[in-house]
Amino acid sequence: MTLFDIPTAALLGQLMLGLINGAFYALLSLGLAIIFGLLKVINFAHGAQYMLGAFVALLLSRHFGIDYWAALILVPVLVGLSGCLLERFLLRPIANQNHLYSLLLTFGLALIMQNLFTNLYGSSGNAYPTPEVFRGAVNLGFMHLPLYRAWVIVAALAVCLAAWFVIEKTRLGAYLRAGTENPQLMQGFGINIPFLITLTYGFGAALAAFAGVLAAPLYSVSPTMGANLLIVVFAVVVIGGMGSIVGAVVTGLAMGLIEGLTKVIYPQAATTVIFAVMVMVLLLKPNGLFGKGA
Amino acid sequence: MSELHATPIEQLRLDNVHAFYGESHILHGIDMKVNRGELVTLLGRNGAGRSTILKSIMGMVGRRTGSIMVNGRETTRLPAFRIPRLGAGYCPEERGIFASLDVEENLLLPPTVRSGGMSLDEIYAMFPNLYERRRSQGTRLSGGEQQMLAMGRILRTGANLLLLDEITEGLAPVIVQKLAEVLVKLKERGLTIILVEQNFRFAAPLADRHYLIEHGRIAEEISAAELPGKMDLLHRQLGV
Ligand SMILES: Nc1ncnc2c1ncn2[C@@H]1O[C@H](COP(=O)(O)OP(=O)(O)OP(=O)(O)O)[C@@H](O)[C@H]1O
Ligand SMILES: [Mg+2]
Numbered sequence A: 001m002t003l004f005d006i007p008t009a010a011l012l013g014q015l016m017l018g019l020i021n022g023a024f025y026a027l028l029s030l031g032l033a034i035i036f037g038l039l040k041v042i043n044f045a046h047g048a049q050y051m052l053g054a055f056v057a058l059l060l061s062r063h064f065g066i067d068y069w070a071a072l073i074l075v076p077v078l079v080g081l082s083g084c085l086l087e088r089f090l091l092r093p094i095a096n097q098n099h100l101y102s103l104l105l106t107f108g109l110a111l112i113m114q115n116l117f118t119n120l121y122g123s124s125g126n127a128y129p130t131p132e133v134f135r136g137a138v139n140l141g142f143m144h145l146p147l148y149r150a151w152v153i154v155a156a157l158a159v160c161l162a163a164w165f166v167i168e169k170t171r172l173g174a175y176l177r178a179g180t181e182n183p184q185l186m187q188g189f190g191i192n193i194p195f196l197i198t199l200t201y202g203f204g205a206a207l208a209a210f211a212g213v214l215a216a217p218l219y220s221v222s223p224t225m226g227a228n229l230l231i232v233v234f235a236v237v238v239i240g241g242m243g244s245i246v247g248a249v250v251t252g253l254a255m256g257l258i259e260g261l262t263k264v265i266y267p268q269a270a271t272t273v274i275f276a277v278m279v280m281v282l283l284l285k286p287n288g289l290f291g292k293g294a
Numbered sequence B: 001m002s003e004l005h006a007t008p009i010e011q012l013r014l015d016n017v018h019a020f021y022g023e024s025h026i027l028h029g030i031d032m033k034v035n036r037g038e039l040v041t042l043l044g045r046n047g048a049g050r051s052t053i054l055k056s057i058m059g060m061v062g063r064r065t066g067s068i069m070v071n072g073r074e075t076t077r078l079p080a081f082r083i084p085r086l087g088a089g090y091c092p093e094e095r096g097i098f099a100s101l102d103v104e105e106n107l108l109l110p111p112t113v114r115s116g117g118m119s120l121d122e123i124y125a126m127f128p129n130l131y132e133r134r135r136s137q138g139t140r141l142s143g144g145e146q147q148m149l150a151m152g153r154i155l156r157t158g159a160n161l162l163l164l165d166e167i168t169e170g171l172a173p174v175i176v177q178k179l180a181e182v183l184v185k186l187k188e189r190g191l192t193i194i195l196v197e198q199n200f201r202f203a204a205p206l207a208d209r210h211y212l213i214e215h216g217r218i219a220e221e222i223s224a225a226e227l228p229g230k231m232d233l234l235h236r237q238l239g240v
Helices: A008-039 A046-064 A068-094 A099-121 A147-169 A171-181 A183-188 A193-215 A225-240 A245-265 A273-284 B050-057 B103-108 B120-126 B128-132 B143-155 B173-188 B227-238
Strands: A137-139 A144-146 B010-021 B024-035 B039-044 B063-070 B088-091 B161-165 B192-196 B209-214 B217-223
Touching (some): A008 A046, A008 A193, A046 A099, A137 A147, A171 B103, A225 A245, B024 B050, B024 B192, B024 B217, B050 B192, B128 B143, B173 B192
Parallel strands (some): B039 B209, B088 B161, B161 B192
Antiparallel strands (some): B209 B217
């Protein structure tokens, strides 16, 4: 069976791969959106934190024999804590300055981390073993989907869903939403906003690290893995609308799918299609698809 | 240990308070004392600095000097988020209803700071409109409903010092009447209230004392008993 002369199997296969990329876009843009919402910081270190997640998992496995499952919990906690420290001691002192300062600071930190890891471990990729249970593939009829990839989709979606639930349905989430709107008034109600900011940045960094651990067995672990991805993720965030949580997740998944679709229809454009969408969205709806008013 | 029969308890005291927004010096030495259970108004023309007094108490100005005691605790060196925990509840001039929260989430948002606050049911009984619209987005409410929400929100927390900034501004007479009834009830509950008001006819019958604010200073302190004799002065100063 074909659709526009494209074999359905190939189409579905590419869509599935697109969904996997989309899962990473969603996880990363979710973290960026949460951080931007409360801190108004465009976190250029996000890609480095993703890379850090993958690297720390690799190093923990190499030197301490810590396996994938433990890393999946431990690494986000470690990177999240480092994010809290970064916020507390580097971002907070410049919080009242022009937002450009925090952008430059996080950008500089990203470069430092990236170059540090390049110096220590070289620029070539390192393989991270796929966990035992996920070796093999499942036959979906139109493609053989490696089990690990299926797991990535499930895990990423579950985390996005959990984050959505926490943000939209819990008291902590209400603090986050209200703090995003009017932090000063929240302090006037007795909410410790500086602490909430530190936690939020740490949580965003932890999400990036979680994505990094998920990515480790899939892509090779290299110092530049985050930098390459971050550019696309920024485009996703711009399309979805800065600061919109749901927008970030939905747009992330959708952009992955669009990329997959383009790979089938016109492969040459696959790497640029997201930027083309971004330009169109910026022209038609400058606040992004899910962004609120000006 | 009934508080009603004890000697007056000093709920709020400002000594030589100066406040600044960046370089602009707005308050020039405010001295003020409010006892528990009193309802006091801050009167003055636009820009006199009445909102700034409330914001200074809440730690929401750029910088403040002097002494501000809330429930017996010095607050000028506390971070802003500690002040509400001493029992201060703030209702800002712009109401500050959160668009990303529904009505009930807005109501439940401020954490409890003391025991003795009103329950959600009591607040809904006081403001039935809010109950009917509890699932609506906070900012979809009418101006009057938003004002009720902004008030109800701080009644739940147990705050015993309420700072209310122009709560009647732009509201229909029936709603203003409703708010007056609410203030009477709150006073009966023993709450201390500082009311910034333009609507003098609303404030006059409720208040124990009035402070007239001019250019960031207290120009006059008028008790309810002295009010009739001072009406000319107020007319001149406020244009009411
Ligand atoms: N954030 C701010 N930055 C700089 N100046 C401010 C700020 N807020 C208020 N002011 C100035 O402080 C002065 C007092 O303002 P305030 O809001 O306290 O007045 P007000 O008595 O509440 O009057 P009204 O609310 O009727 O305008 C005004 O001159 C105002 O311009
Ligand atoms: Mg005012």
